Amino acid sequence: MIIDNLAEFASKKFGQNFLKNDIYLHKIIQAMPDDNLKVAEIGPGLGDLTKELVKVRNVTAFEVDKRLCEHLATEFEAPISQGRFELQCGDVLERWGEGSLLDEPYHLVANLPYYIATNIILKAFKDEQCQSILVMVQKEVAVKFSAVANQKEFSALSVLAASVGEARLCFEVEPEAFVPPPNVTSAVLLIEKNRSMDDEKFESFLKIAFAQPRKKLSKNLSAAFSKEIVEQTFATLGLTPNMRPHEAETSIYHLIYNELKDKLDGKQQSKQRKQSKSRTKNAARGE
Numbered sequence: 088m089i090i091d092n093l094a095e096f097a098s099k100k101f102g103q104n105f106l107k108n109d110i111y112l113h114k115i116i117q118a119m120p121d122d123n124l125k126v127a128e129i130g131p132g133l134g135d136l137t138k139e140l141v142k143v144r145n146v147t148a149f150e151v152d153k154r155l156c157e158h159l160a161t162e163f164e165a166p167i168s169q170g171r172f173e174l175q176c177g178d179v180l181e182r183w184g185e186g187s188l189l190d191e192p193y194h195l196v197a198n199l200p201y202y203i204a205t206n207i208i209l210k211a212f213k214d215e216q217c218q219s220i221l222v223m224v225q226k227e228v229a230v231k232f233s234a235v236a237n238q239k240e241f242s243a244l245s246v247l248a249a250s251v252g253e254a255r256l257c258f259e260v261e262p263e264a265f266v267p268p269p270n271v272t273s274a275v276l277l278i279e280k281n282r283s284m285d286d287e288k289f290e291s292f293l294k295i296a297f298a299q300p301r302k303k304l305s306k307n308l309s310a311a312f313s314k315e316i317v318e319q320t321f322a323t324l325g326l327t328p329n330m331r332p333h334e335a336e337t338s339i340y341h342l343i344y345n346e347l348k349d350k351l352d353g354k355q356q357s358k359q360r361k362q363s364k365s366r367t368k369n370a371a372r373g374e
């Protein structure tokens with residue numbers, strides 16, 4: 088496929104900013120974990136990163152844009168890619184709805200579409216076959232995932248990342264490295280997983296804990312649990328009541344969650360009971 092004007096060709100809807108810089112492409116390959124596991128690439132685009140990946144690994148790529156799927160099918164047809172390349176055309180998030188992305192252990196490597204980058208990383212946390220995540224994202228997103236306690240950027244995403252493994256911001260990439268250039272600075276983020284996130288409720292719990300980052304953690308938690316239960320939990324765990332959300336280590340969040348998780352169910356059930364009672368009353372009144 089010949090593209091006269093790549094900036095015009097790029098679809099905003101699919102978050103297309105093509106990485107046109109050999110130095111960064113090589114730096115991504117160098118940052119990959121040192122083994123022979125398969126690679127899942129999300130959004131291969133025109134195949135610039137893919138070309139480097141197939142030199143060193145077997146690659147399964149997931150691309151949503153049909154125009155690019157046609158291009159990639161020709162560009163990487165055998166024997167050029169020596170059977171190292173497989174293409175799946177469609178929305179990767181729908182593919183994840185069916186289970187693991189691949190049916191064998193793999194590393195996720197991608198220059199992600201920024202509009203769904205966080206969503207994709209969170210899906211990869213839950214995918215048991217995914218062993219590591221090496222992705223280009225908006226710099227702010229990379230900072231949030233890799234922040235540690237007491238940094239102001241420490242967030243629910245940092246706790247989730249530290250709960251599945253180790254996250255680090257590898258290097259930053261300026262907008263001019265892409266066509267068209269994005270409006271933000273980018274960064275390559277590496278998360279090496281040593282476990283998967285299997286408890287969906289922990290994510291909801293963290294949303295409550297970080298709902299108002301500048302407020303006290305105990306105050307945020309009081310929105311979902313009674314003040315007495317929160318105070319009792321803090322006292323049991325020996326935590327200072329003045330602690331702000333970014334001041335608690337990941338291990339503290341797990342301790343608090345373990346104390347409160349049954350009560351989260353209890354509170355939700357009692358809320359549902361109240362709603363159902365009020366519906367019955369309204370029905371009796373003919374409302």
Ligand SMILES: C[S@@+](CC[C@H](N)C(=O)[O-])C[C@H]1O[C@@H](n2cnc3c(N)ncnc32)[C@H](O)[C@@H]1O
Nearest residue numbers: 101104105106130131132150151178179198200
């Ligand atoms: C930032 S571009 C990266 C392109 C290429 N990998 C590069 O480095 O130049 C993001 C790519 O993700 C694709 N994409 C966007 N949404 C997707 C989705 N839901 N599932 C699969 N691919 C998607 C886009 O079409 C595009 O090719």
